Amino acid sequence: MKARHVSSLCVYAALAMPFAAGAAGIGSVVTFTRDIGPIFQKNCQSCHHPGTSAPMSLVTYLDARPWAKSIKQKVVTRDMPPWHLDKTVGIRQYKNDRSLSDQEIATIVRWVDAGAPEGNPADMPPPLSFSPDSEWYIGKPDLLVTTDNDFVMYAKGPDWWIDQFADIKLDEDRWIKAMEIKPSNPRIVHHAVANVIEPDAPPGTPPGGVQLHEYAVGKYGDIFAENTGRLLKKGTRLRFDMHYFAVGSEQHNRTTIAFKFYPKGFVPKYQVRSVAIRNIPNDELEIPPNSVVRTDGYYRLTRNARIDAFQPHMHMRGRAMTLEAINLDNTTTILSSVDHFNFNWHINYIYADDVAPLLPAGTVLHMIGIHDNTAANPHNPDPAVWAGFGERSVDDMLQVWLNIVYLDDPEFNRLVEERKARQGVSPGQLTARRSQ
Numbered sequence: 001m002k003a004r005h006v007s008s009l010c011v012y013a014a015l016a017m018p019f020a021a022g023a024a025g026i027g028s029v030v031t032f033t034r035d036i037g038p039i040f041q042k043n044c045q046s047c048h049h050p051g052t053s054a055p056m057s058l059v060t061y062l063d064a065r066p067w068a069k070s071i072k073q074k075v076v077t078r079d080m081p082p083w084h085l086d087k088t089v090g091i092r093q094y095k096n097d098r099s100l101s102d103q104e105i106a107t108i109v110r111w112v113d114a115g116a117p118e119g120n121p122a123d124m125p126p127p128l129s130f131s132p133d134s135e136w137y138i139g140k141p142d143l144l145v146t147t148d149n150d151f152v153m154y155a156k157g158p159d160w161w162i163d164q165f166a167d168i169k170l171d172e173d174r175w176i177k178a179m180e181i182k183p184s185n186p187r188i189v190h191h192a193v194a195n196v197i198e199p200d201a202p203p204g205t206p207p208g209g210v211q212l213h214e215y216a217v218g219k220y221g222d223i224f225a226e227n228t229g230r231l232l233k234k235g236t237r238l239r240f241d242m243h244y245f246a247v248g249s250e251q252h253n254r255t256t257i258a259f260k261f262y263p264k265g266f267v268p269k270y271q272v273r274s275v276a277i278r279n280i281p282n283d284e285l286e287i288p289p290n291s292v293v294r295t296d297g298y299y300r301l302t303r304n305a306r307i308d309a310f311q312p313h314m315h316m317r318g319r320a321m322t323l324e325a326i327n328l329d330n331t332t333t334i335l336s337s338v339d340h341f342n343f344n345w346h347i348n349y350i351y352a353d354d355v356a357p358l359l360p361a362g363t364v365l366h367m368i369g370i371h372d373n374t375a376a377n378p379h380n381p382d383p384a385v386w387a388g389f390g391e392r393s394v395d396d397m398l399q400v401w402l403n404i405v406y407l408d409d410p411e412f413n414r415l416v417e418e419r420k421a422r423q424g425v426s427p428g429q430l431t432a433r434r435s436q
């Protein structure tokens with residue numbers, strides 16, 4: 001999907017003027033049926049329809065009307081749809097971009113400010129149909145792997161984090177083409193991160209395994225780029241790092257991961273790896289009480305790389321994270337920057353094929369994290385206490401997960417030349433190029 005970019009200055013100008021140009025045109029009344037319905041269908045209803053874990057449906061006028069005030073607030077702050085990038089810097093095109101354009105936000109604001117009128121029912125676009133929850137977004141899976149035990153979540157109490165395990169039963173190694181995680185009871189599952197514990201993992205691999213795939217509300221699997229895959233080894237054990245929350249009654253859950261494989265014997269040309277960059281050592285993360293702290297992490301690429309996806313990981317005090325490339329000529333290029341991180345949403349930002357950064361060996365990836373341990377951070381469990389690295393969500397973290405494809409010199413040069421020819425730009429500009 002192509003993200004439209006308007007400078008942030010325009011956002012505020014548009015929001016400040018009640019009759020700024022919106023989809024409905026200058027001066028005309030914005031109605032639900034004509035103007036808002038199509039936006040909600042495109043950007044909201046995949047999560048906000050009956051039967052999902054979202055707090056309400058946004059399918060009909062009657063569904064949406066009581067939420068008008070809250071909708072205005074959430075779209076203006078860009079908390080909804082969940083997409084927490086600063087859209088004014090770095091790479092602009094992402095395969096899974098579900099954000100609203102500045103104009104769409106202005107249209108929603110005008111609608112709410114005008115009293116959220118319904119309009120003519122005949123203007124309403126035909127309703128969308130949603131595939132039943134039992135269907136897999138990635139298509140018919142070749143293999144399903146479900147956690148060993150039924151987890152019982154209490155009715156009331158704090159959130160709960162727990163590891164659950166499952167063995168993968170394969171006769172031989174297989175290349176993953178697509179994968180998707182689904183909890184049996186999405187109402188209580190905040191996130192599920194599947195990690196692979198491989199039988200022959202090299203020394204230094206964390207005992208809890210290496211991240212394979214992550215599920216959070218509204219995430220519908222990963223389908224790798226063409227001829228790109230990830231190896232799933234025979235004898236692998238999966239560790240699901242689960243985050244549950246209580247919903248008022250006792251609930252049960254099992255989590256399943258579905259795989260689609262490349263045909264037996266087919267080896268995809270590009271192998272994706274999940275690489276975590278941290279500020280090493282972790283105990284350097286020091287977040288004193290009542291303070292906002294910047295922490296940096298570096299990762300030198302020892303091989304040429306294509307970066308396919310960027311996913312920041314922090315906890316409740318996390319506020320922002322920027323990833324930039326320190327190029328061989330010592331210039332820097334911002335790749336992506338999340339400016340309003342929200343621990344409730346773990347979003348993997350997947351670069352569009354034409355802009356996925358191509359970085360030569362020797363490039364240093366630089367991660368800049370901001371933690372906000374003040375009372376101004378609404379997610380902060382306690383601004384009066386010191387925080388450092390730890391697994392509990394009341395501790396904190398600073399790491400970024402990248403989907404990286406390593407490329408040998410001929411292949412790297414070929415991809416750079418190909419892109420240059422397509423875009424008419426020099427390789428140095430490739431990552432910095434902005435959408436029009």
Ligand code: HEC
Pocket residue numbers: 039040043044045046047048053054055058067070071072074075080081082098100217218219344
């Ligand atoms: C990826 C799934 C997803 C998408 C897309 C999405 N939402 Fe949400 N929304 C949620 C979930 C889950 C919650 C509750 C948790 C939270 O607030 O983070 C929520 C919460 C909200 C709330 C707060 C409700 C309350 O309790 O006060 C509003 C308002 C809202 N969404 C509006 C929207 C609008 C408008 C859109 C589209 C422009 C949208 N959402 C798109 C999943 C989504």
